Amino acid sequence: xxxxxxxxxxxxxxxxxxxxxxxxxxxxxxxxxxxxxxxxxxxxxxxxxxxxxxxxxxxxxxxxxxxxxxxxxxxxxxxxxxxxxxxxxxxxxxxxxxxxxxxxxxxxxxxxxxxxxxxxxxxxxxxxxxxxxxxxxxxxxxxxxxxxxxxxxxxxxxxxxxxxxxxxxxxxxxxxxxxxxxxxxxxxxxxxxxxxxxxxxxxxxxxxxxxxxxxxxxxxxxxxxxxxxxxxxxxxxxxxxxxxxxxxxxxxxxxxxxxxxxxxxxxxxxxxxxxxxxxxxxxxxxxxxxxxxxxxxxxxxxxxxxxxxxxxxxxxxxxxxxxxxxxxxxxxxxxxxxxxxxxxxxxxxxxxxxxxxxxxxxxxxxxxxxxxxxxxxxxxxxxxxxxxxxxxxxxxxxxxxxxxxxxxxxxxxxxxxxxxxxxxxxxxxxxxxxxxxxxxxxx
Amino acid sequence: xxxxxxxxxxxxxxxxxxxxxxxxxxxxxxxxxxxxxxxxxxxxxxxxxxxxxxxxxxxxxxxxxxxxxxxxxxxxxxxxxxxxxxxxxxxxxxxxxxxxxxxxxxxxxxxxxxxxxxxxxxxxxxxxxxxxxxxxxxxxxxxxxxxxxxxxxxxxxxxxxxxxxxxxxxxxxxxxxxxxxxxxxxxxxxxxxxxxxxxxxxxxxxxxxxxxxxxxxxxxxxxxxxxxxxxxxxxxxxxxxxxxxxxxxxxxxxxxxxxxxxxxx
Numbered sequence: 001x002x003x004x005x006x007x008x009x010x011x012x013x014x015x016x017x018x019x020x021x022x023x024x025x026x027x028x029x030x031x032x033x034x035x036x037x038x039x040x041x042x043x044x045x046x047x048x049x050x051x052x053x054x055x056x057x058x059x060x061x062x063x064x065x066x067x068x069x070x071x072x073x074x075x076x077x078x079x080x081x082x083x084x085x086x087x088x089x090x091x092x093x094x095x096x097x098x099x100x101x102x103x104x105x106x107x108x109x110x111x112x113x114x115x116x117x118x119x120x121x122x123x124x125x126x127x128x129x130x131x132x133x134x135x136x137x138x139x140x141x142x143x144x145x146x147x148x149x150x151x152x153x154x155x156x157x158x159x160x161x162x163x164x165x166x167x168x169x170x171x172x173x174x175x176x177x178x179x180x181x182x183x184x185x186x187x188x189x190x191x192x193x194x195x196x197x198x199x200x201x202x203x204x205x206x207x208x209x210x211x212x213x214x215x216x217x218x219x220x221x222x223x224x225x226x227x228x229x230x231x232x233x234x235x236x237x238x239x240x241x242x243x244x245x246x247x248x249x250x251x252x253x254x255x256x257x258x259x260x261x262x263x264x265x266x267x268x269x270x271x272x273x274x275x276x277x278x279x280x281x282x283x284x285x286x287x288x289x290x291x292x293x294x295x296x297x298x299x300x301x302x303x304x305x306x307x308x309x310x311x312x313x314x315x316x317x318x319x320x321x322x323x324x325x326x327x328x329x330x331x332x333x334x335x336x337x338x339x340x341x342x343x344x345x346x347x348x349x350x351x352x353x354x355x356x357x358x359x360x361x362x363x364x365x366x367x368x369x370x371x372x373x374x375x376x377x378x379x380x381x382x383x384x385x386x387x388x389x390x391x392x393x394x395x396x397x398x399x400x401x402x403x404x405x406x407x408x409x410x411x412x413x414x415x416x417x418x419x420x421x422x423x424x425x426x427x428x429x430x431x432x433x434x435x436x437x438x439x440x441x442x443x
Numbered sequence: 444x445x446x447x448x449x450x451x452x453x454x455x456x457x458x459x460x461x462x463x464x465x466x467x468x469x470x471x472x473x474x475x476x477x478x479x480x481x482x483x484x485x486x487x488x489x490x491x492x493x494x495x496x497x498x499x500x501x502x503x504x505x506x507x508x509x510x511x512x513x514x515x516x517x518x519x520x521x522x523x524x525x526x527x528x529x530x531x532x533x534x535x536x537x538x539x540x541x542x543x544x545x546x547x548x549x550x551x552x553x554x555x556x557x558x559x560x561x562x563x564x565x566x567x568x569x570x571x572x573x574x575x576x577x578x579x580x581x582x583x584x585x586x587x588x589x590x591x592x593x594x595x596x597x598x599x600x601x602x603x604x605x606x607x608x609x610x611x612x613x614x615x616x617x618x619x620x621x622x623x624x625x626x627x628x629x630x631x632x633x634x635x636x637x638x639x640x641x642x643x644x645x646x647x648x649x650x651x652x653x654x655x656x657x658x659x660x661x662x663x664x665x666x667x668x669x670x671x672x673x674x675x676x677x678x679x680x681x682x683x684x685x686x687x688x689x690x691x692x693x694x695x696x697x698x699x700x701x702x703x704x705x706x707x708x
Contacts, residue, residue, distance in 0.1 A: 270527075
């Protein structure tokens with residue numbers, strides 16, 4: 001019967017692993033609903049960007065206070081997870097604090113560091129809960145944040161708080177047990193969980209062992225459950241921030257992506273030689289521009305899954321701050337929601353993309369994409385280099401070229417460019433008249 | 444007024460004489476047709492003449508770069524414009540282009556290469572900065588702007604789009620003026636509201652115009668001059684100043700105009 005906890009542990013690990021695997025493959029498939037896009041150039045620059053922006057949190061520090069609080073949680077997350085390694089080994093091997101005898105005093109130091117970080121994470125999570133729910137910070141109360149997004153954000157913070165308490169409870173009871181039973185693995189004194197010891201002091205050895213074991217199991221199951229939850233949550237940025245920054249756009253932000261299909265057609269119209277073999281079958285063009293998630297590139301879709309809905313983009317958006325419907329964060333949330341919807345349908349053998357709905361129209365309206373000034377403030381603001389502008393501009397392409405549905409004044413502008421070679425209706429022969437004004441001025 | 448007359452040659456005239464200018468001045472549609480921005484074009488022409496750089500313009504052969512069409516989604520129209528402009532530029536063997544419009548600048552510099560047009564493209568803010576560094580303009584102390592408060596409004600297509608933040612500021616510093624920054628400047632600069640083809644349509648429904656928001660911020664600095672480096676920003680900020688009924692004591696001016704006045708051109 002001694003093996004029961006070990007068997008149970010392996011079972012729990014396997015179940016969590018199964019769900020995690022299922023979700024990760026689903027998300028992978030959803031992301032690859034997007035068009036192919038090669039972005040592997042300049043690997044050195046890409047690694048550097050990832051190190052600075054994701055690992056080094058460089059862009060977070062544009063806003064110092066949340067950046068600092070976030071940094072505590074981030075470092076806590078990275079470091080405390082080292083402890084999970086011990087959890088897993090203990091769980092599988094049926095040992096208790098297997099590293100303690102090997103590391104000796106260093107183990108005590110290490111756990112004290114973990115405890116310090118646990119307290120720092122606790123502090124930050126409480127501060128974030130207050131910021132999010134009490135302080136009047138506009139970006140947390142925008143229309144797209146109603147219901148699930150707000151619940152999701154609060155759940156994450158509460159779960160993290162509970163998990164940190166579990167660690168501290170486990171350590172506090174462990175120290176008490178060590179005092180009562182000298183055969184127990186000795187770990188030295190832990191500073192922070194020491195404060196919790198008075199709560200458990202009156203308990204019998206049996207009760208203490210139960211509480212310690214309960215906290216241990218609660219913590220590891222909590223972490224595994226959280227890992228699965230994260231894949232359904234905005235919190236997925238903890239993983240995707242890294243590839244997302246690696247695949248950053250390295251061109252000048254002002255450059256719009258070219259459409260080689262259009263280039264070929266324009267060259268044919270102008271009687272210029274086109275690229276590639278003329279006999280080669282032309283690449284299949286589904287659509288000009290983007291109407292649904294499969295028209296976007298996979299990088300656009302990864303962007304959507306990497307978004308943690310912080311809203312820095314929206315708070316810097318000139319259209320949003322002047323009351324227009326456009327919110328770059330909502331563009332990313334809608335893109336993800338639609339990819340998830342299509343993915344869920346496909347997983348059930350449903351209609352998927354052919355369900356009669358589309359990203360543009362059912363999620364994002366023309367009013368939103370028409371309000372964009374392409375100023376790149378959202379792109380600049382994003383701490384993980386998400387590019388909402390790319391999606392907006394691809395949708396405008398769809399509206400202009402597939403639907404001819406641009407606003408009337410834009411259609412007039414198009415006509416002017418076509419006939420007068422300027423966006424305003426002036427005679428092309430008047431273009432050089434400004435030079436006469438200089439002559440008049442001089443005479 | 445200078446004694447010597449300013450000259451403007453077209454590429455066609457130069458080519459007929461078998462000459463090749465050092466740089467092509469891409470005037471842009473606003474610089475050619477917009478009543479206000481034509482003054483910027485003239486100011487820049489005077490500066491080019493004063494420093495004696497050999498330059499030319501395309502004149503009637505210039506057409507829209509296609510930027511507003513592309514931003515509004517009409518990729519076909521953009522590429523038609525781009526191809527035909529590239530043919531013109533290639534025909535004259537153009538190597539270097541300077542322009543006073545950040546939108547033309549961005550398109551020519553970043554978007555024409557993929558369509559076969561490779562040129563050294565610089566914006567007039569950078570061009571003026573280079574002239575100042577070379578000691579060709581802006582060296583005399585004092586001048587009309589000495590001690591005046593000037594704020595610089597970052598154009599999105601120079602700033603975030605192309606990381607040009609310092610050149611325009613260095614140009615203003617050469618005027619011996621007091622450069623005051625708005626709360627949102629450089630990477631955080633607030634758009635004037637006209638980019639992304641918004642210049643050519645009414646704003647969507649909202650509770651404020653973007654240019655009013657930006658103008659309020661500019662006026663809050665107490666600056667007498669709002670310096671701009673983009674024709675669309677110029678229009679939007681001027682409209683904002685008019686809306687606030689401050690046009691009597693606050694001027695919106697382009698960098699080239701400021702330098703031209705400083706140089707008494």
